Each structure stands twice: as structure tokens, then as C-alpha cells.
Amino acid sequence: MPNRLRLDRALRAPLRLHPRLRHCLFWLILFAGTSGAATLAFAQSGVAKYRGIHPLSPHQGRFCYIDLPHVHRIPPPDLRVYRVVADNQHVFVGDPVALGYDGLKFTYAGPHPLAMPNAPELAAAYCYIEKPHYHAHAPVETARAAFALKDDVYWTVAAPTPEFEKDRHNAWINQVQPIGGYQPPAVDKASAPPGHQPLVLPPAQAAPTAHAAPPGRGAPGNRPTGATRRKGRTP
Amino acid sequence: MNGSTSSTRATLNEIPNRIGFAARSALMLAAVLVVASGVSGCRRRPHVKGTVAVDDVLQTWNESGLDTASVENVDAAPWAAGACSRGQVANLDVLMCEYATDDSLARGEQQMQSELAREQVSTGLVTRTSRTLMAIADKRESDPTGQTIMKLVHGFRAVRQP
Numbered sequence: 001m002p003n004r005l006r007l008d009r010a011l012r013a014p015l016r017l018h019p020r021l022r023h024c025l026f027w028l029i030l031f032a033g034t035s036g037a038a039t040l041a042f043a044q045s046g047v048a049k050y051r052g053i054h055p056l057s058p059h060q061g062r063f064c065y066i067d068l069p070h071v072h073r074i075p076p077p078d079l080r081v082y083r084v085v086a087d088n089q090h091v092f093v094g095d096p097v098a099l100g101y102d103g104l105k106f107t108y109a110g111p112h113p114l115a116m117p118n119a120p121e122l123a124a125a126y127c128y129i130e131k132p133h134y135h136a137h138a139p140v141e142t143a144r145a146a147f148a149l150k151d152d153v154y155w156t157v158a159a160p161t162p163e164f165e166k167d168r169h170n171a172w173i174n175q176v177q178p179i180g181g182y183q184p185p186a187v188d189k190a191s192a193p194p195g196h197q198p199l200v201l202p203p204a205q206a207a208p209t210a211h212a213a214p215p216g217r218g219a220p221g222n223r224p225t226g227a228t229r230r231k232g233r234t235p
Numbered sequence: 236m237n238g239s240t241s242s243t244r245a246t247l248n249e250i251p252n253r254i255g256f257a258a259r260s261a262l263m264l265a266a267v268l269v270v271a272s273g274v275s276g277c278r279r280r281p282h283v284k285g286t287v288a289v290d291d292v293l294q295t296w297n298e299s300g301l302d303t304a305s306v307e308n309v310d311a312a313p314w315a316a317g318a319c320s321r322g323q324v325a326n327l328d329v330l331m332c333e334y335a336t337d338d339s340l341a342r343g344e345q346q347m348q349s350e351l352a353r354e355q356v357s358t359g360l361v362t363r364t365s366r367t368l369m370a371i372a373d374k375r376e377s378d379p380t381g382q383t384i385m386k387l388v389h390g391f392r393a394v395r396q397p
Contacts, residue, residue: 046352046353046354046355047351047352047355047356047359056379056380062379062380063380064358064379064380064381065380065381065382065385066358066360066381066384066385067385068360068362068388069360070358070359070360070381070384071351071352071356071358071359071360072357072358072359073355073356073357073358
């Protein structure tokens with residue numbers, strides 16, 4: 001076969017990756033894209049925008065207690081504990097005590113609706129911290145029905161919405177290490193109130209493979225394997 | 236001649252009374268003006284009616300122990316405002332402007348936000364009460380935790396709205 005044809009076939013052949021590698025690539029691109037977007041926004045504005053209290057870079061114990069929209073010269077060093085809302089504002093959604101906060105705190109038993117008073121656009125979002133943890137706010141009034149307060153601990157009593165699984169990538173927050181000396185709240189799961197519905201992420205579904213279709217036929221959207229594809233016609 | 240001398244003497248005798256009357260009148264007029272100014276709330280800075288006055292904010296800060304002596308009037312035109320004052324309080328740069336309309340306030344807020352971004356401040360914020368804007372900039376990392384900034388904000392927001 002002429003070299004020109006070999007090169008042409010090589011360029012036209014679809015990129016085939018191992019499903020696990022494809023899965024890892026997806027998360028890598030998502031993380032890089034999120035960081036890149038935030039970095040680009042910072043580069044364009046000269047300052048990073050925050051809404052509410054948050055740990056100070058490099059998240060080693062210092063904390064910013066400004067409880068309204070403000071800016072800092074330094075952008076967030078770890079986006080796993082933030083959500084980005086309107087106007088590229090970073091809202092801290094992690095456990096503040098774990099990163100040095102020393103103020104009024106509220107205990108949550110596990111994952112829960114975020115229900116933050118200073119971020120109404122996150123009304124449908126969830127906190128994915130799996131172990132008992134703290135926040136600097138109680139659930140907003142409009143979301144109280146999803147919680148039961150027992151022994152100063154907020155327990156979820158409502159079933160999760162589709163957003164809980166849709167935004168499951170935010171479960172990376174569980175990889176964040178607290179500062180030295182952090183004491184998590186002591187919560188006995190056995191003392192949960194009646195009606196408590198723990199929020200648990202189902203296992204992630206494996207991405208469909210390119211070989212799922214029977215030989216000789218392509219599933220909708222898949223390129224047929226090994227066949228020459230004519231422009232405008234599906235073999 | 237004796238008649239004219241006595242009349243002249245009488246006129247001269249009346250002069251101290253007339254001077255005293257003029258002085259008394261001037262003092263009374265000054266007193267009235269002082270009282271009237273106190274009643275009307277005369278301020279040492281320009282003020283836009285209908286919004287929180289910078290003077291009142293500074294007084295609130297003074298009462299909480301903050302030194303506001305360096306805050307001075309500045310040209311309000313760059314901020315699209317009716318009146319502006321600027322200075323340092325607790326080693327933080329503070330700018331306060333009073334506005335007559337919501338449109339001009341929105342323009343002024345945008346200007347203040349742009350300045351914070353342009354100067355890449357360590358910490359900064361713009362907040363408002365009524366139609367008075369306040370921008371605080373920490374350029375020297377004097378308040379990394381923002382607790383002094385929040386003290387200024389609380390004082391700013393505590394001023395009674397007109």
C-alpha cells in the first residue's frame with residue numbers, strides 16, 4: 001500500500017482508548033478545565049473574587065472572615081473546596097474548621113443539600129463530605145424541611161434529587177486533608193433521628209465502550225470499526 | 236455754643252450704647268446661626284440629601300475607637316458621585332461616596348470594583364448602604380483575616396438610614 005494511503009488511513013482512524021484511561025482522562029480534563037477557567041478569570045481581572053468566608057492560601061490554617069463579596073490578589077489554591085457562581089465568585093463549601101476557622105459552627109452528619117444563606121444559586125447543590133463535619137451556617141430556612149436537627153446535629157431526611165448524582169465529581173472534596181489538630185465532630189450514626197435518609201452516591205457507571213455494538217453494525221453515534229467511511233453516507 | 240456742645244456731648248455719650256447694641260446684636264445673630272446649624276445637621280463635608288452621610292459613618296467609627304482624622308473630601312467626579320471622602324482608617328484605604336440616583340451609584344460601584352482589580356489589592360471590597368458606597372482596600376496586608384474590615388463594614392451599616 002502506498003505510504004500516502006497508509007498515512008491517510010492512520011489519520012482517519014478513530015482514537016481508541018482503554019475505558020479506564022478514557023475515564024481518567026475525563027476527570028483530568030474536567031479538573032484542568034475548571035482550574036484553567038478560574039485562572040483565566042483571575043488573569044483577566046487581576047484579583048480573584050470570593051463570596052463569604054474562606055481559608056486563606058495555602059490552606060494551612062489562616063482564614064478570611066469577610067462574610068460578603070470581596071476580592072483577594074491570590075486565587076484559591078484548591079478548587080475542591082469551592083464552587084464558582086455568578087461573576088466568577090468562589091464560594092467556599094468545605095468544612096471551615098478543618099482548614100483553620102474559629103467561629104460559630106454547625107454540625108452535619110454527612111452529605112446534605114448545601115442550603116447556604118449567601119449562595120442562593122447553589123440551592124439545588126449538595127455537599128459531598130461523607131464523614132460528620134462542620135459548616136459555618138445552619139441550613140437556610142427554605143431548605144430546613146430537608147433536615148432534622150437532633151442533638152445539635154443536622155441529619156438529612158429528604159431523598160436526593162437528580163443533581164446529587166449529576167454533580168458527583170464534587171465528591172473529590174473528600175480527598176482534602178484537614179490541618180493538623182483538627183477534631184471532627186463526634187456523631188453517632190446509630191442515634192440518627194427517625195426518617196433520616198443518608199445520601200450515598202451509587203457506584204459510578206462504566207463508560208460505554210466502542211466495541212459494545214455487534215460486529216458489522218455501529219451503534220448510533222459510534223464510528224464503524226475498520227470500515228472506510230464515505231462522506232455523507234453511513235456504511 | 237453751649238447748646239451745640241451739650242448736644243455733641245450727648246451724642247458722644249450715646250456712642251458706647253450704640254456700640255454695645257451692635258455687638259449684642261451680632262452676638263445674638265451668631266448664636267441664632269449656631270443653634271440653627273445644629274438643628275439642621277450642618278456637616279463639615281458636602282452631603283447628598285436622602286442617603287447616609289459620610290460624617291455619620293466617621294462618627295460611628297470614632298465612637299468605636301477608630302481614628303478617622305485622615306479622611307478628607309476628594310473630587311467626586313471620577314466616581315460619578317455627589318460627594319466623596321477618602322483616607323486611611325486602621326491602615327486600610329477607605330473611599331466613601333454619596334449618590335443621588337441608583338444609576339450613578341451603579342456606575343460608581345463599577346468604578347470602585349475596577350480600581351480594586353487594577354491595583355491588585357491584597358484584600359478589597361465594595362459595599363453599600365442606602366445610596367452610599369464604601370470601598371475598602373488593604374494594600375499592605377494589614378488585615379489578612381479581614382476582621383478589621385468587617386468592623387468597618389458593621390459600623391458603616393449601623394448608621395441610621397435617612
